[in-house]
Amino acid sequence: MQHLNGASQERVKKKKASPNRLGATLTLILFMVGLPVLSVIGMEFLERGSMSQTMSWLTANQPLFVLNVILTFCLLALVYAIVGSLAISGAIATAVLGLMALISYMKVKMIGEPFFPWDILLNKESMDIASLVTGKAALIRIIAVIIIVLAVLALRWVIPRVTIPIIARAGLGLISLYALYAFGIKTPLASKVIDHAGVSEIVWDQQQNYANNGLALAFTLNVKNSIVQKPDTYNESAIASAAAGIQQAEVSGATGAGLKKAVSLPAGKKPNVIFIMSEAFWDPTLLTNVKFSEDPVPTIHRLQKESATGYLLSPQFGGGTANVEFEVLTGNSMSFLPGGSIPYQQYVSKPLPSLASYFAGLGYKSMGIHSYEGWFWDRNTVYKQLGFETFKSSEYFTNPEIKGYFISDAEVARNIIAETDKTENPMFIYTVTMQNHGPYDEPRYGENKYKAEGNLSAQAKSILETYTQGAHDADQSLQMLIDHYAESDEPTMLIFYGDHLPMLGMDYQVYKEAGFISTSNANAWTLEENKKMHSTPLVMWSNFTMPKEGLGTISASFLGAHVLDMLQLQKPANFTLDSEVAKQTPGLLGNLVIDSNGELQAKAPESMQPLITDYRNVQYDLMFGKQFLANYIDHEYLTKSSQPNYNSELTAAADGGHAEAEGARKPAASQ
Template sequence: MQIKLSKLSPFNRLRKPSRIERNPKLKYSLILAVLLIAPYLLTFGVEFIQRRSIHDTLNWMTVHSNLLNLNVLIDFLIVVFVYCLLGSLIPSLAVTSLLLVLGSLISYFKIKLIGVPFFPWDLKMNKEVVDILPLVMNASMLRYIVVLVVFIGLIFLMRLLLPRFSLPLITRISVGLVSLLLLYLFAIKIPPVKWLMQKSQVSNILWNQQQNYSLNGQSLAFMMNLQNSKMPTPDGYSEASIKAIADKLSTQSLTASAKVGGSIPATTKKPNVIFVMNEAFWDPTLMTNVTFSEDPVPTIHQLQKETTSGYMLSPQIGGGTSNVEFEVLTGDSVSFLPNGAIAYQQYIHKPLPSLASYFSGQGYKSLALHSYVSYFYNRENVYKYLGFESFKSSENFINPEIKGGFIADDEFSRNLIEEVDKTEDPMFIYGITMQNHGSYEGKTRYSNLPIKVKGNFTPAAQQLIDNYTQGAHDADHGLKLLIDHFKQSAEPTVIVFYGDHLPMLGFDYDVFHQSGFVQSGKPEEWSLEEIKKMHSVPFVMWSNMDLPNKSFPIMSNSFLGAYVLDALNLKMPAPFAANFEVSRKVPGLISNLVIDADQKLYAEVPEKDKAVVEQYKQLQYDELFGKKYLADFIDQDYLNKGPNPKYNVEFKK
């Protein structure tokens, strides 16, 4: 391979050609040495960011030398590809360093904030990242960014001291394509790659991606997750297996009125069915070592005494709102998707039956209402596929009240009431608020903090819990506005109110740790009981109709729709009827926690419940990724329903 020396830079023109420049063999040796050494240095830097300790990083590199070499191989291929793309060695090293180090920083902060690392599908969230960045930017993150910029700048300065080692065009094209092909083959894991990974004792820990990245290294774990975007077929999935499930559902009576299929009786006045998923809503009074000058969530506490209520087991902590929507609206579970997956971004690209399409089929107007931008999490497209008739986002709020940096929860409630009052048909509304979104830093987020919170907190953590408590209080008041209005309404109405996940209260779950709510800031050290606490959000179900009151110790989000249909004596579509049956045996189901009917906690599905959970998994695969066999045997109208032809006409005028 012949290495050419490009025209000298202005700096180099002022001096005599160096020994390197006069000796092609030396130049070749130098470039080869750089290409071999740089990936080791990059791998060290990437892993040091994650582990925050030179000792721990070197220990991982020596104990897991096999995994180190796989990470180095991936980084080497990336360096070579970028080199062939740009044609200059030093700038290529700078660009590659920027990409890998930036990815490591993103992963570090994601783990600190919400407990999950950087995934390939996060790259699809370019607009969302721009919006989220100001919310999580703080002094610590700024320091890292400054160091990164200085580091990359120093690499670029080396260009003034060293010549530009360029390659012939044909060599760049051929070597670049080979490196790209090898990266692709690594991602899809062809047999030789599988053999290499088995030989290197790679463990792809899908159910715990934080551990997956920590053990295998950032580059290797990220590469393995490229293949995880495609769902494997569950064992035993076939037309015959789905037909057997359909036959069972066709004959099974779940309650006196909740049978599969059917519709709401024409003689019954149809109630408005309103779901309000309040951003990061949680009850801060659950922290036993913390006191409040007044009850921050009095409406919730009153409703917990008087109405159907309980706790929902969310798959998320601190973020991932759309996954909770996905579970509630479809009845599907993200527990069966790769850990860290974002269903809205990755999997919903065609019609998918949901509560929205179900109620539309019953003569309802189905409306999604969100006090934030329409493109976030691809909602503007996903809601069409889920069968909503309309989607009112923040772009359609007129001169809204702003509080805490976002549209106020009271404003959200006023808009919801307006939509119900102006619509003659009964309404199904899925509402998502925004006011209480993190971050909760800043002394100026709220002009007044009347509720005084006392606990053994650092000043930084105190600021977080003060701001969060005010947001939770305002969320509670927003719910009160809705209830006060519909108490006076002649329209029968049901309101289901809950949070999507616990809030993001500092790095390493600072507030929860300092209050004693959990004994460690590291999720891998949490007990099963602590995992349950960190994933449990309160929910209440209020109605101006005469409905029986029930108490639910725990319920996964994916089962909520079935319980609401059952409470209203509505006949369930097949997937929700199947969910209802699963929930009787396994009411709590997330990737790292299973809760059975006796409220016993397990790290994985116990043997006695594996059959019913496997049935649940097969139905979800059939609906999302498979052949849609179920629609051939049962509930064809619901399962085959396409997008509403009038989707969002009213808000696109």
């Protein structure tokens, strides 16, 4: 009888357990499906800022929405396989996805670019800039993400406890990891799924890419863009053909006397060549419906009447200074690299021919000067690979003047003067300033002298006036250099320009209110608006005779070749090719081409493609390929290694200073 009662109790327990297992299974399924669905909706809402826009995207792009859900499910499943708790896994996955959406939202608002996989490598750079970004909308989003993460975590005490065997969890984790990998590198199977869903990658316009495909999918698809794919046209015969074209261009240039105008230099003297890339420098008087109490940039306006001037077509807006440096120094174009990539961070890991290595080969001292910390954008190591002998970052400035948040532009000018005055050899200096880096929300220069008048909100007026005060200081630092070298017996050439337009408020606030652009939606800009939002003033000055000429609007990647032409120097192979491309397409961005007649087009016409293909192939050869070009032309320049004494001058001086300071702290008897 006891045995029968025991069996009966066991059956009752099983009957009770069965519904519990069913409930736990349903909970697992609902959680693993429901949370990714809600996460995708939440991420898109955070980035788009409007639930109606989010739902419009979802209903119009259901297959893309499903792919985003699948990817977020894979992330959740991978975390669950490792952690083993539904609620904790959900909280972790939600925190990761929420952080992605927050970063993307803030990047788009600041500089018009979403969050990329390679941004993870920026570590200190992104944190440093993030510390300067504030705003009510951003804070609301951050608080919302924190609340949602805590709410998901609180489900630990609400939902039934679910356990699955460790082998099943491991299998789920491996499948999820492989799925993320497959979409990240776009395996053949993943490619079929992507094509079937109607995914259209727009790598040259990443903001549109994310808007069309959704944050999770666009971010994952960009993983493969961390490695630049070899062009289909790249091989040794293509490079040999490009080399032949370069050699022919060199012969034509040498015999075409009409192509070069007279430059008068003192006999036997090489000029100092000084590039000044002024942080976020632009001419605020170009704003359509705004007037200022007085001219904030008189030096620029005077030079625009007296010397060689034009506009630099920048590949960036509001940030990404290193990419403009990359184009000017190497002559390479960002338009051949994945949208949003940072070559300094991702690709420059070996010696790369540049203006620095070229001038070093002519007997110049090649020096970089930047009034910020050397680790930023990896300049410490990249400048070595570009052939600089010395890189003077803020760590090597002595008691510098600070204006606003950063070292002043006047202090940078004083350092340029000091370096050229104490150096016997002619100098090539590439200078990057920092004083007028954003944000401009607070009047950080005290009383702003230059008052803006126009139909602007109080916030926009304050932002513009703070920026304009900094632009005036940059203008005056250029005048300081002109005043010095006008009295110097060292022939010197100054090339001054801004790296990109400043970010004047979120959503292009000042530009929109001033009528400079018609909409804050960058994807809806006309070609002319796109050109305006990427064009910074470019002026040149020298204390020796140089022709006054209008440069028009030229891409940053073509500036170096143009300067070498003005100095009547024989250009190396890659800069010769730059000159040839610039004759057909003086302006070349991923989504904007300016032809030789000044006409604007969204992409280069077929007639220009052969030369642009050579340009792309040569760039790939120098950066990632087998360096075939060096077998045909300019072998020594193209294969030059970094300078073995890189920065030894400054590090030795710094070590000596530290030793002296240590000695000063010791008792007199021990010195």
